[in-house]
Amino acid sequence: MDDKTMQGWLNCWEKKTIPWHHTDVHETIEKYYEILAASPTAKNKIFIPLCGKTVDIKYLVDRGNEVVGLEASEIAVRDFFTEQNIEYTSEDVPAVKGKLYRSSDKMIKIYCCDLFLFSAEVESGFSGIWDRGSMVALSPEARKRYFEIMKTLTYPGIGYLLEMPDRDPKNGPPFFVPFDDLERGFEQKCRVTKLFATEKLPPGLDGEKMPDLKGMVVFRLAFQ
């Protein structure tokens, strides 16, 4: 990601201007939990790219899953552990030019780095991926690199949930990514199904400032 865009995100955290942050668990996680945690026997490991300090991490861990987040802002990562009252350690990870924050019980890992330095070589074996506010936050240019990275993490059977705003694809961020672009991005190896749509906008998305915004949609991506 270019330095200016990255600095923009880091500034948001410094100034505590984080309108996208929900204090409640996202309804998708509650409704479609079993898609992310599909294995009835093995421990599930769920990846949340561009995780901010989402409380979804805690919800998933409380249900016995391991969660791996990735977030560029160190403020966000530290705030997550502090606000959730979870003890943690941190160590440098040269491969991502960043740090790995880990809960003392080892159930939560958060890579504090640029997504574009991450790949399956750093960490893999995810049973599910929850993308809320990640792909849609990236410019169409950066999105191509998102696909490259996520392709290294997906395989037939992985559970993948993606939330998007329902709006004119020409506008953004946050961007709506048409089905065709999604499937092309994953080289036709994924089938996209719409799980639900809501006209209710999440906190932080201002319908007056974004008049083309009709609501939010959640998709399931199934890989062949």
Ligand SMILES: C[S@@+](CC[C@H](N)C(=O)[O-])C[C@H]1O[C@@H](n2cnc3c(N)ncnc32)[C@H](O)[C@@H]1O
């Ligand atoms: C729209 S917010 C969504 C946060 C979170 N998913 C949630 O639901 O609350 C996007 C987040 O991505 C982070 N971010 C943006 N670009 C990034 C990048 N290239 N690598 C890692 N994190 C990034 C920002 O700091 C911000 O916290």
